[in-house]
Amino acid sequence: MPALRRGHYNFNSNVISVVQLGQVDYGEGLRLQRKLVDLRKAGEIGDVLLLLEHSPVITLGRNAKAANVLASPDALAARGVELFECDRGGDVTFHGPGQLVGYPILDLRVHLASLDGDLRSRSFAGGGVLATQPRKTLGAVDYVRRLEEVLIRSCSDFGISTERLAGLTGVWTESARVVSGLRPDCGPETRHHTSTEAKIAAIGVHISRSVTSHGFALNVNTDLSYFDLIVPCGITSKPVTSLEKELGRELDLDEVAQSLSRNFGTVFGSQMCWLETVDALLRNSVGVPMKTPDELRRMLGEDELFLG
Numbered sequence: 001m002p003a004l005r006r007g008h009y010n011f012n013s014n015v016i017s018v019v020q021l022g023q024v025d026y027g028e029g030l031r032l033q034r035k036l037v038d039l040r041k042a043g044e045i046g047d048v049l050l051l052l053e054h055s056p057v058i059t060l061g062r063n064a065k066a067a068n069v070l071a072s073p074d075a076l077a078a079r080g081v082e083l084f085e086c087d088r089g090g091d092v093t094f095h096g097p098g099q100l101v102g103y104p105i106l107d108l109r110v111h112l113a114s115l116d117g118d119l120r121s122r123s124f125a126g127g128g129v130l131a132t133q134p135r136k137t138l139g140a141v142d143y144v145r146r147l148e149e150v151l152i153r154s155c156s157d158f159g160i161s162t163e164r165l166a167g168l169t170g171v172w173t174e175s176a177r178v179v180s181g182l183r184p185d186c187g188p189e190t191r192h193h194t195s196t197e198a199k200i201a202a203i204g205v206h207i208s209r210s211v212t213s214h215g216f217a218l219n220v221n222t223d224l225s226y227f228d229l230i231v232p233c234g235i236t237s238k239p240v241t242s243l244e245k246e247l248g249r250e251l252d253l254d255e256v257a258q259s260l261s262r263n264f265g266t267v268f269g270s271q272m273c274w275l276e277t278v279d280a281l282l283r284n285s286v287g288v289p290m291k292t293p294d295e296l297r298r299m300l301g302e303d304e305l306f307l308g
Helices: 026-041 073-078 140-157 224-229 243-247 253-267 293-300
Strands: 015-024 047-054 057-060 082-085 092-095 099-105 162-165 168-173 199-208 211-219 271-275
Touching: 015 026, 015 253, 026 047, 026 082, 026 099, 026 211, 047 253, 073 082, 092 099, 092 224, 099 253, 140 162, 140 168, 140 199, 140 211, 140 253, 211 243, 253 271
Parallel strands: 015 047, 015 271, 057 082
Antiparallel strands: 047 099, 057 092, 099 211, 162 168, 168 199, 199 211
């Protein structure tokens, strides 16, 4: 890999670079995250938000229980689903086409917490989690609260009211509601709910030396039948949903990506700078092209991390 030069970014400025990668195999996305985390820790790049889709995959976080994978290895293979263990927090989840995944690579030391416990995290948590003590820089709990806020605002952009549930990380639709005409620019729409809250976005993060990896997954046009292969996040009492299911129509992923980026900038108090490729982060090659998984695999030249 060529030597990387500093000086293209003011790392103390509130700028987050955004790169939309298209569909990437999970193992390749994992290796890309690790490369970017190393570069961020070394101060060679600024903060980054990767937006992408994954090929069908089930991932097991640090707290995952094997019993929450309901399908046999043969059944997973028949549906073309890979299985990975990873170092994010949380239990078992699914990623696949039609789901917009966000991987923020941020140094939390350059993000200031607000004076009231960061974005009023007591109300963010629905009263179920106490606000953190005021601190100069962003802490892990408030970082997750901010990710939830980004997702809540993005769902609202498409006329879907969502909320936090005390004791459960992620974003959930409100129960037993039907709302019509939610977006005047899109014509009349009706949103249908089950009688309980449904999970529309999952969050699982890893933080090392204040630098974040992994992140969030928003179900947009996701084939929800894949979630029948697992107990999503180890929760049996609540279903999974998507923007498509709630609105009764397929959405443009690029439009959702723009919404996520815009709300990410608002919630994190940063300017979002869209880049064409990961290479553009430093105007140098970091060995990972855009939207070319086969070439990406060849350039990285590393073994697959497939575990199941």
